[in-house]
Amino acid sequence: MSKILIIAEHGDGRLNQSTARCVSCALQIDGAGADVLVLGDDCATVAAEAASLQGVARVLSVQRPENAAPLAAVLAPQVAALAAGYSHVLGPSTTFGKDLMPRVAALLGVAQVSDLMAVEGPRRFRRPVYAGNAIVTVEVAEGRPVVATVRTASFKPSTAGGAASIESVGSAAALPGHSRFVELRRGGGGARPDLQTARVVVSGGRGVGSEANFTLLYQLADKIGAAVGASRAAVDAGYVPNDMQVGQTGKIIAPELYLAFGISGAIQHLTGIKDAGLIVAINKDPEASIFQAADIGLVGDLFEIIPALERALG
Amino acid sequence: MQKIMVCLKRVVDYNVRIRLRPDHSGVVSDGVKMSINPFDEIALEEALRLRERGLASEVFVVSIGPSDCQQQLRTGLAMGADRAVLVEEDGEVAPLTAARAFLKLVEREQPDLVLLGKQAIDDDCNQTGQMLAALWDRPQATFASKLEVNGGSATVTREVDAGLEVIEVELPAVVTADLRLNEPRYVKLPEIMKAKKKPLETLTLGGLGVEADTSLRTLAWNEPQERQKGVMVSDVPALVAALHDKGFFN
Numbered sequence: 001m002s003k004i005l006i007i008a009e010h011g012d013g014r015l016n017q018s019t020a021r022c023v024s025c026a027l028q029i030d031g032a033g034a035d036v037l038v039l040g041d042d043c044a045t046v047a048a049e050a051a052s053l054q055g056v057a058r059v060l061s062v063q064r065p066e067n068a069a070p071l072a073a074v075l076a077p078q079v080a081a082l083a084a085g086y087s088h089v090l091g092p093s094t095t096f097g098k099d100l101m102p103r104v105a106a107l108l109g110v111a112q113v114s115d116l117m118a119v120e121g122p123r124r125f126r127r128p129v130y131a132g133n134a135i136v137t138v139e140v141a142e143g144r145p146v147v148a149t150v151r152t153a154s155f156k157p158s159t160a161g162g163a164a165s166i167e168s169v170g171s172a173a174a175l176p177g178h179s180r181f182v183e184l185r186r187g188g189g190g191a192r193p194d195l196q197t198a199r200v201v202v203s204g205g206r207g208v209g210s211e212a213n214f215t216l217l218y219q220l221a222d223k224i225g226a227a228v229g230a231s232r233a234a235v236d237a238g239y240v241p242n243d244m245q246v247g248q249t250g251k252i253i254a255p256e257l258y259l260a261f262g263i264s265g266a267i268q269h270l271t272g273i274k275d276a277g278l279i280v281a282i283n284k285d286p287e288a289s290i291f292q293a294a295d296i297g298l299v300g301d302l303f304e305i306i307p308a309l310e311r312a313l314g
Numbered sequence: 315m316q317k318i319m320v321c322l323k324r325v326v327d328y329n330v331r332i333r334l335r336p337d338h339s340g341v342v343s344d345g346v347k348m349s350i351n352p353f354d355e356i357a358l359e360e361a362l363r364l365r366e367r368g369l370a371s372e373v374f375v376v377s378i379g380p381s382d383c384q385q386q387l388r389t390g391l392a393m394g395a396d397r398a399v400l401v402e403e404d405g406e407v408a409p410l411t412a413a414r415a416f417l418k419l420v421e422r423e424q425p426d427l428v429l430l431g432k433q434a435i436d437d438d439c440n441q442t443g444q445m446l447a448a449l450w451d452r453p454q455a456t457f458a459s460k461l462e463v464n465g466g467s468a469t470v471t472r473e474v475d476a477g478l479e480v481i482e483v484e485l486p487a488v489v490t491a492d493l494r495l496n497e498p499r500y501v502k503l504p505e506i507m508k509a510k511k512k513p514l515e516t517l518t519l520g521g522l523g524v525e526a527d528t529s530l531r532t533l534a535w536n537e538p539q540e541r542q543k544g545v546m547v548s549d550v551p552a553l554v555a556a557l558h559d560k561g562f563f564n
């Protein structure tokens with residue numbers, strides 16, 4: 001039997017959906033579900049949200065002023081101390097989890113399974129390597145905890161309908177004072193749907209040509225209720241902020257519909273959209289490799305196609 | 315700041331389309347171009363710029379792996395590192411093993427800053443820097459897109475899902491590089507000649523007293539699932555019809 005602890009991700013007083021996806025993963029490891037650990041300086045709302053997820057057995061909340069910002073060096077010793085007795089410790093494979101979980105694993109003296117994408121057994125998992133160009137099956141040796149980050153695009157979020165208990169737990173872990181949070185500068189999403197959870201994503205590459213031209217994509221996105229993403233080239237060129245990057249080193253997303261404009265289809269980009277339901281590519285180059293990956297392709301100039309599409313869908 | 319340690323991993327070059335071995339025991343590496351992991355190259359570039367601005371006096375590069383890693387270390391020396399250390403190991407080196415070996419070197423060398431890539435593009439693990447920071451009990455600043463060193467501390471801008479996070483860490487610390495930290499320089503031929511004369515020390519994992527972590531075993535390698543072949547449409551009305559057909563925007 002497994003005993004699973006999930007480290008909750010949250011921001012602005014809300015539980016991040018990545019946590020609900022970790023719960024689904026945990027349910028595949030053991031149908032009994034998991035405990036969720038919330039670390040923060042004001043955890044009540046987040047803990048209540050976690051407690052309402054199906055598959056959550058118990059919510060543990062550690063409320064300390066030091067936990068106001070998610071500093072891995074501060075959170076890791078608390079997680080490591082509370083991990084005692086658990087067979088699995090899971091976190092999301094978001095920048096939050098990627099930062100924190102390896103630090104936890106090292107404190108526990110164990111390896112980490114990164115980007116867990118499928119469960120084959122309680123200690124046997126599949127994960128992508130080489131930007132998703134190969135998939136390995138790995139097994140964690142018996143007798144030590146499994147520490148893993150969960151590739152959120154591979155698991156549907158667990159839904160509300162649970163009623164877990166919430167326990168406030170103390171943490172005696174000594175916390176370092178060598179790291180200090182200064183500020184968070186928010187990116188470009190604004191009022192649009194969140195890139196990581198949106199049903200529909202409109203994405204632009206170098207072909208869009210400028211920051212000003214990206215307005216075309218924003219307008220289309222607003223018309224159809226989509227989030228906006230981008231390729232690395234578009235971010236590097238300064239057309240859009242970094243948090244809009246999709247791919248191996250950006251966000252890994254699984255929208256129902258992904259519309260790619262002026263993106264060539266480099267493997268590092270494609271690995272970020274492998275789980276999209278439907279991929280539509282618009283590119284003026286008929287040889288662009290994005291057409292190999294797309295479900296629907298249209299050769300043409302994005303500056304003509306986007307306005308036409310907006311009219312047709314409006 | 316005195317010393318900066320930079321960790322370089324030898325990986326299949328990012329332009330190579332990888333292929334699985336016929337027996338599915340891993341990827342084909344014979345005759346395949348190998349390079350410094352691109353994120354590590356960015357880490358080295360950052361260290362060199364700090365030294366060139368007079369903020370550090372020495373930059374040394376470290377790699378763990380087979381003796382062929384000397385090639386990547388030589389490239390690092392040609393980029394401008396002062397000396398290199400190779401920890402020779404022919405077997406698989408898990409991130410935890412690498413972190414333990416780097417810790418031994420950190421204890422010996424006492425660097426003020428350790429810079430490395432946020433992930434290696436072969437195993438895509440994104441673990442080693444964080445693990446080293448944990449074992450060393452020092453700060454970590456991962457996914458760095460800007461690094462400013464001011465006396466005994468560093469201010470690091472990190473690329474996180476919500477935007478850009480700024481943190482301040484006391485030195486010594488571990489910083490992992492993201493793509494937008496800088497653009498690495500090209501190596502010029504005279505530098506390559508000069509690099510041949512720079513010192514390269516060879517150690518072994520066993521010699522450092524590090525035991526390889528074997529708690530995670532790879533059982534199988536497989537191709538990713540192929541998507542079904544798509545269709546091409548000729549114009550916007552046909553695209554809209556196809557979208558309607560798939561259940562969108564009806």
Ligand SMILES: Cc1cc2nc3c(=O)[nH]c(=O)nc-3n(C[C@H](O)[C@H](O)[C@H](O)COP(=O)(O)OP(=O)(O)OC[C@H]3O[C@@H](n4cnc5c(N)ncnc54)[C@H](O)[C@@H]3O)c2cc1C
Binds near residue numbers: 231269303435493
């Ligand atoms: C270690 C590493 C990690 C990386 N991680 C990522 C990542 O996470 N995400 C990512 O996206 N990339 C990543 N990359 C970069 C990747 O290799 C590509 O360079 C990048 O994705 C290219 O972006 P692009 O398709 O926008 O630009 P390009 O490759 O330049 O393609 C632009 C496309 O626009 C088309 N176009 C131009 N004008 C028009 C027009 N008017 N109408 C229609 N089409 C037009 C062109 O035909 C072309 O196909 C990474 C690279 C490395 C080395």
